[in-house]
Amino acid sequence: MCGICGVFRYGDHARIVDEPLLTRMRDTMVHRGPDDAGIFLSPDGAVALGHRRLSIIDLSPAGHQPMCNEDGSVWITYNGEVYNHRSLRADLERRGHHYRSRSDTETIIHLYEEQGARCMDSLHGMFAFALWDSNKRELLLVRDRIGIKPLYFTVVPGAIVFGSEIKALLVHPEVPRDLSLPALYHYMTFLVPPAPLTMFRGIYKLPAGCCLRVGSDSTVRLEQYWDALPRASSRMKDPAEASQQVKMLLKQAIEKRTMSDVPFGVFLSGGIDSSLNVALMSELMDQPVRTFSVGFREPQHLNEFEYARQVAKAFRTDHHEVVIDETDLLNFVESLIYHQDEPIADWVCVPLYFVSKLARDTGTIVVQVGEGSDEQFGGYGSYLRTVRLHERVWRPLRKAPPSLVRGAAACARRFLPTGRRGGAVTELLNLAIDEEELFWGGAICLRDSDKGALLASHAFDQMPAEEVPWQSSPTPASVEVFARLLTQRPVRSHDVVAAHLAHLDSATGGSDFLTRMMYLEFKQRLPELLLMRVDKITMSTSVEARVPFLDHELVEFTAGLPQSWKLRGGVTKRILKDAARGVIPDSIIDRRKMGFGAPVAEWLRGDLGRCVEERLRDSGLAERELFNHDRVKDMLAHHRAGRQNHALPLWLLFNLSCWYDRWIGS
Numbered sequence: 037m038c039g040i041c042g043v044f045r046y047g048d049h050a051r052i053v054d055e056p057l058l059t060r061m062r063d064t065m066v067h068r069g070p071d072d073a074g075i076f077l078s079p080d081g082a083v084a085l086g087h088r089r090l091s092i093i094d095l096s097p098a099g100h101q102p103m104c105n106e107d108g109s110v111w112i113t114y115n116g117e118v119y120n121h122r123s124l125r126a127d128l129e130r131r132g133h134h135y136r137s138r139s140d141t142e143t144i145i146h147l148y149e150e151q152g153a154r155c156m157d158s159l160h161g162m163f164a165f166a167l168w169d170s171n172k173r174e175l176l177l178v179r180d181r182i183g184i185k186p187l188y189f190t191v192v193p194g195a196i197v198f199g200s201e202i203k204a205l206l207v208h209p210e211v212p213r214d215l216s217l218p219a220l221y222h223y224m225t226f227l228v229p230p231a232p233l234t235m236f237r238g239i240y241k242l243p244a245g246c247c248l249r250v251g252s253d254s255t256v257r258l259e260q261y262w263d264a265l266p267r268a269s270s271r272m273k274d275p276a277e278a279s280q281q282v283k284m285l286l287k288q289a290i291e292k293r294t295m296s297d298v299p300f301g302v303f304l305s306g307g308i309d310s311s312l313n314v315a316l317m318s319e320l321m322d323q324p325v326r327t328f329s330v331g332f333r334e335p336q337h338l339n340e341f342e343y344a345r346q347v348a349k350a351f352r353t354d355h356h357e358v359v360i361d362e363t364d365l366l367n368f369v370e371s372l373i374y375h376q377d378e379p380i381a382d383w384v385c386v387p388l389y390f391v392s393k394l395a396r397d398t399g400t401i402v403v404q405v406g407e408g409s410d411e412q413f414g415g416y417g418s419y420l421r422t423v424r425l426h427e428r429v430w431r432p433l434r435k436a437p438p439s440l441v442r443g444a445a446a447c448a449r450r451f452l453p454t455g456r457r458g459g460a461v462t463e464l465l466n467l468a469i470d471e472e473e474l475f476w477g478g479a480i481c482l483r484d485s486d487k488g489a490l491l492a493s494h495a496f497d498q499m500p501a502e503e504v505p506w507q508s509s510p511t512p513a514s515v516e517v518f519a520r521l522l523t524q525r526p527v528r529s530h531d532v533v534a535a536h537l538a539h540l541d542s543a544t545g546g547s548d549f550l551t552r553m554m555y556l557e558f559k560q561r562l563p564e565l566l567l568m569r570v571d572k573i574t575m576s577t578s579v580e581a582r583v584p585f586l587d588h589e590l591v592e593f594t595a596g597l598p599q600s601w602k603l604r605g606g607v608t609k610r611i612l613k614d615a616a617r618g619v620i621p622d623s624i625i626d627r628r629k630m631g632f633g634a635p636v637a638e639w640l641r642g643d644l645g646r647c648v649e650e651r652l653r654d655s656g657l658a659e660r661e662l663f664n665h666d667r668v669k670d671m672l673a674h675h676r677a678g679r680q681n682h683a684l685p686l687w688l689l690f691n692l693s694c695w696y697d698r699w700i701g702s
Contacts, residue, residue, distance in 0.1 A: 038068055038069045038087060038088055038089050038114070038115040038116075038200075039062070039065030039067075039068030039069050039088040039115065039199070039201065039575075040082070040085070040086065040087055040114065040115050040164065040165065040166060040187075040198075040199065040200050041061045041062050041065070041086040041087075041113075041198065041199035041204040041263060042084055042085040042086055042113060042199070043083070043195055043196070043198075044082065044083050044084075044168070044250055044686070045055075045081075045083075045193060045195040046082070046193055046194065046195065046196075046250070046252045046253065046254045046278070047252075047254055048249070050365070051194065052080075052081025053081055053082070053084035055075065055077060057208065057209075058084045058086050059075065059086070059571065060207045061086060061199060061204040061208065062075065062087065062088055062204070062275050064203045064204045064207060064221065065116075065199070065200060065201055065203070065204055065578050066088060066389065067375075067575060067577070067578055068088050068090060068200060068201070068578070069088025069089040069090045070578050071088075071089050071090055071091040071095075072088075072089035072091065072097075072100060072101075073089065074086070074087045074101050074659075075087075075102070076079060076111050076113070076168075078111075078168070078170065082252075083111075083168050083170075083175070085102040085111060085166060085406075086102075086113065087101040087102050087113045087114075087407075088567045089101060090298075090399065090578055090580060091298070092117065092139065092296055092297060092298055092402060092580060093121075093140055093295065093296070094137050094139040095297050095298070095685060096137070096505075096636055097273065098136055098139065099134075099137050099138075099139040100136035101113055101114060101141060103139075103141050103142060103145060104145070105145050105146070105149060105529075107136055108136060108170075109170045109171050110145055110149065110167065110168070110169055110170070111167070111168045111170075111543060112141060112145055112148075112166070112168075113166050114141045114144060114164075114165035114166075114578055115163065115164045115165065115185055115187075115200050116161055116162045116163030116165070116180065116184075116185050117162055117293075117295070117580075117582070118143060118159050118160065118161040118229050119139060119159040119160050119292035119293060119295055120161070120292070121139075121140035121143040121560025124143050124147060124158060124159075124219075125143050125146075128143065128146045128147065128150065129280065132493065133146040133150075135148070140161075144159070144163075144165065144167070145167075148167060148686075149638075151452060152339070152698050153176055153249060154261070156180075156247065157261065158675065160183035160587070161180065161292075162180045162182070162582070162583070162586075163178065163179075163180045164179050164180065164186060164187040164242075165177075165178050165207070166178075166187075166198060172253075173252035174251050174252070175196070175250040176247060176248075177198055177242060177248040177249075177460075178246075178248075179242040179243070179244060179245070179246055179260040180244070180245075180559070181244065181245045181261075181561070182244055182245070182264075182408070182563060182567070182583075182586045183231075183245070183561075183562070183563025184199075184567050184586060186201070186241060186242075186568060186572075187199075187242045187250065188200070188201070188202050188205060188234065188241050188242070188248050189205075189240055189242065189633060190205055190211055190238055190240065191238075191506075192208070192210040192211060192258060193210065196250050196256065197211060198447075201377050201572075201574075202234060202236060202239055202377040204375075204380060205239060205251050206336055211238075211239070211680035212237075213236065213527040213699060213700050214235065214237040214238070214700065215235065215236075215660075215696065215700055216229070216233060216235055216236060216237040216502070216698045217237075217495075217496060217500075218233060218499065218502065219233040220235065220494060220658070220662070220692070221499075221529065222527075222529050222532065223379065223381070223688070224481060224487055224490070224529075224560070224685075225476070225478055225480055225481060225482055225483060225487075225529035225567070226376070226477060226479070226480065226481075226483055226529065226532075226560055226564070227380065227382055227565055227684075227688060228381065228382075228564050228568065229378065230521060230532050230560050231243040231518065231560075231563070231564055232518045232522075233520065233521055233522070234378050235378040235692075235695065236378075236699075237502065240505075241564075243563075244266075244502045244563040245260055245262035245263055246258060246259065246260050246261070247259050247261060247375070248690050255507065256505060256507065257506060257507050257508075258266065258507070258508055258518065259462050259508075261444035262557065262588070262639040263543075264554075264555060264558035264595060265540065265544060265555070265595065266544060266547060266555070266589065266595040266596040267593075267596045272416060272597075273366040274507060275604055275611060275614065276614065278597055278611055279611050279615040281593060282590070282594065282611055282615045283616075283619070285587065285589060285590040285593060285639060286312065286316065286584065286585070286586075286587075286590060286615070287298075287316050289464065289585070289587035289589075289590055290313060290317055290320070290404065290584045291316075291320055292587070293582040293584050294320055294321070296401075296402050299326065299401060299402070300326070300398055300400060300401065300402035300403075300404070301326030301327060301354075301395060301400045301403050301404075302317060302325055302326070302327050302328070302353075302404045302405075303327075303328050303329075303391055303403055303404070303405045303406070304327040304329050304344045304347060304348065304353070304355070304397075305329065305340050305344060305406070305630075305632055306340040306341075306342070306343025306344035306345075306346065306532045306624065307340070307343070307602075307629065307630070308409070308415075308609065308612060308613065308616055308620070308624060308625055309406030309409040309410075309585060310344075310347075310406045310623050311343075311620045311621075312406075312612075312616055312619060312620060313404045313405075314347055314348075314353060314586065314620075315347075315351060315619050317404065318351045318352075318353070323652055324353050324354040325351065325353045326353065326356070326395075326398065326400050326643065327344070327348050327353040327354065327355045327356065328355075328356050328357075328358075328391050328394050328398075328400075328403070329341060329344040329355070329357045329358075329391065330358050330387040330388075330390050330394070331357065331358075331359050331360075331389035331634055332361065332387075332634070333359050333360065333361040334361060334362075334635075335601075335635050335638050337635070338630065338633050338634065338635055340630055341597060343624060343627065344357075345620075345621070346624065350621060353504065354413045355447065356395075356398060358390050358391060358394045362642055362644055363643075364386075364390065364480055365386050365636075365639065365644060366644060366647060368386060368390075370659075370694075371576070372385060373489070373691070373694045373695055373698045374698065375572050375573065375576040376691075377572065378695065379688075379691040379694075379695040380568055380572070380691070381481070381684070381687055381688040381691045381692075382479070382565055382566075382636045383636040384569060384633060384634060385569050385572075385573050386634050386636075387632070387633075388569060388570070388573045388632075389573045389576065389577070392573055392576070392581075393577045395579050396577045396578055396579050401482050401578070401579060401580060402582065403574070403579060403580070403581050403582070403586055404581075404583075405570060405582070405583055406585060407562075407567060407570055407585065407586065408562060408583055408585040408586035409585040409609075409612065410478075411478070411558065411561070411562050412554055412558075412585070412591060412594045412595065413594065413602055413609040413610075413611055413612045414538045414550055414602040414608055414621050415608050415609040415612075416478060416608065416629070416631075417629065419550065419603075419608065420603055420608050422474065422553065423549055423550055423553075423599065423603060425464075425474070427549075428462070430464075430468075430474050433464070433465075433468045435469060438469070440467050441465060442469055444465055444519075445466060446468055448461050448465055449570070451463055451542045463483070463485075466485055467485065470485070470530075472530050473530065473533050473534060473537065475536070475552070475553050475559045476529070476556070477533070477556055477557065477560055478580075479565060480682040481684050484528050484529055488666055489664065489667055490663060490668070491663060491664065492661050492662055492663055492664055495661070496527065499525065499527060501522065501523045501524075501525060501560055502522040502523070503522075504519045504522050504523060505550065513558070517535040517536060517539065530561070533556060534556065535554055536559045536560070537552055537556065540552060541686060548598060548599040548600075549599065550603065551595070551598075551599060555595075558666075566663045567583070567586075588645045591621060592650075594611070597611060597660075608629070608674070613625050613626075632639070636683050636687055637675075637683035640675055640676065640683055640686060641675070641676050643654040643680065645672065645676045647674070648672065648686060649672055650702050651694060651697075652668055652693055654693075655693035655696060655697055655701070656700070657692065657697070658693075659666065668689065671685060672686060
């Protein structure tokens with residue numbers, strides 16, 4: 037895994053790219069590539085590519101980047117792993133291509149020579165790369181299908197600037213630093229700005245499964261080459277056959293991801309996903325699998341050491357553990373804000389950092405993680421509850437006369453208690469009145485109707501629209517969603533949800549409710565929250581994380597499986613659990629799901645709460661008067677007194693304030 041960056045100046049080629057500037061951009065990401073560094077400058081000075089290397093495949097100098105083809109007409113700077121590069125190489129060599137290294141990087145170059153800008157269709161893996169074709173005078177920026185690897189870009193006068201991390205772009209003197217108000221508004225709902233927005237106005241993230249083509253005539257075109265739409269994989273005759281296919285595809289995905297010239301291991305929580313990683317990897321190795329777990333000193337209710345140790349013992353792994361506490365979090369906050377680049381309001385980032393550091397300290401460079409399993413198999417209890425709510429309450433409610441629903445909502449507001457249950461009923465009725473979707477995502481903080489009490493009344497009244505700096509592909513795809521995020525007024529986070537679902541319905545003619553839920557997760561929460569926390573945090577310790585459950589062939593198969601199979605018998609993740617029988621212990625398969633978390637709610641009642649209070653009061657963000665500070669103080673006081681749980685919105689605001697002071701206010 038690596039860090040990439042670059043600049044392409046089109047039009048006025050007299051304004052050449054400055055090499056010292058590119059070096060500074062590149063070296064903001066030493067943590068992504070401590071083993072090597074390189075730069076390419078085109079002869080006319082219009083194009084500059086930078087690279088930091090974390091050596092995984094072909095550790096020799098032959099794997100140095102940026103890398104070119106034989107005649108130097110095509111150059112690439114690349115971050116990722118292509119797991120099928122050996123089979124692709126064999127075919128390319130038969131076609132007459134000559135290799136100078138064993139790296140997968142060189143395969144992308146030769147594949148591009150054969151297939152052009154659709155070369156990514158043949159790649160199996162995770163990747164973000166920039167490829168310069170001097171003959172066409174075109175720059176191609178690509179992000180992998182699922183969005184495992186990030187790629188950011190911004191358009192400045194006469195140039196496009198890009199990189200694996202936003203901090204690399206901010207080094208460029210023509211890239212301003214300012215807060216994006218639409219991004220902030222959506223962040224309050226989704227815990228992270230949805231693609232293509234970032235919290236920086238004018239800086240964008242390339243959406244998953246998309247590429248950006250930039251021509252010397254200043255044309256910038258956004259194209260989508262893959263989408264997480266359900267396919268015809270449900271031709272299986274029954275769930276048992278589907279489970280066997282899942283087991284086969286997962287085993288193949290894990291085997292692909294053992295491709296490495298450096299030591300690798302597994303992050304082990306003791307749940308189904310990480311335990312399957314360990315079990316199937318151990319079948320492929322002639323030495324013990326290295327496993328890593330993290331837990332908490334106090335309180336201990338989120339610890340899963342008991343189950344992780346059970347799996348480690350069953351498969352005789354080389355097991356390592358780390359225990360952290362509130363002090364570790366407080367000491368880590370500044371580094372967390374720096375490495376996230378933009379706020380990611382998910383406290384899992386904290387334990388993830390310490391288990392990543394543990395792996396690196398043992399000399400382990402590559403790890404496999406379990407992200408993406410729950411999002412395609414329906415693994416959360418909240419998914420099952422939402423499906424049942426949809427079937428038993430939501431569908432009948434949407435068929436009821438609107439006047440009856442409005443009357444019920446008025447009664448609920450007046451007579452129901454304001455606690456969790458009463459609030460849930462009122463929210464459900466309000467969604468029906470507003471004709472909004474029931475499910476917005478697996479991690480939602482505040483819906484549109486909830487933000488009014490927290491936002492200052494004037495804050496978003498005159499929110500300017502951002503100019504879309506690209507053209508969309510004319511082919512049918514959901515790229516129009518991305519433009520709508522920037523230009524639509526008034527801003528509503530529900531529109532993000534509705535636009536994605538409208539595209540799904542248009543493409544498929546209608547899907548069952550769980551399939552709609554899963555599609556939304558693959559469009560927003562998975563690529564921009566879960567996978568970005570994995571990328572940013574593991575790479576901050578110079579560790580590469582691989583996600584076998586997000587092998588696109590497995591995802592394409594499971595996306596088409598019906599809801600009745602995935603939640604058969606009212607059991608979450610049923611297809612995967614059936615596939616796991618006989619591979620891992622039943623005690624792991626049938627135990628209560630805990631989920632990877634951190635006791636932030638408890639810590640907010642201690643030293644962390646005092647730190648949060650000071651930051652929210654003294655932050656430069658407070659001076660912009662975007663929030664109702666009396667409401668924020670009440671939330672903090674009620675949480676610390678144990679009267680209500682406001683941990684998620686408080687953590688969200690804390691991350692936002694720390695980010696603002698680090699990147700904007702300073």
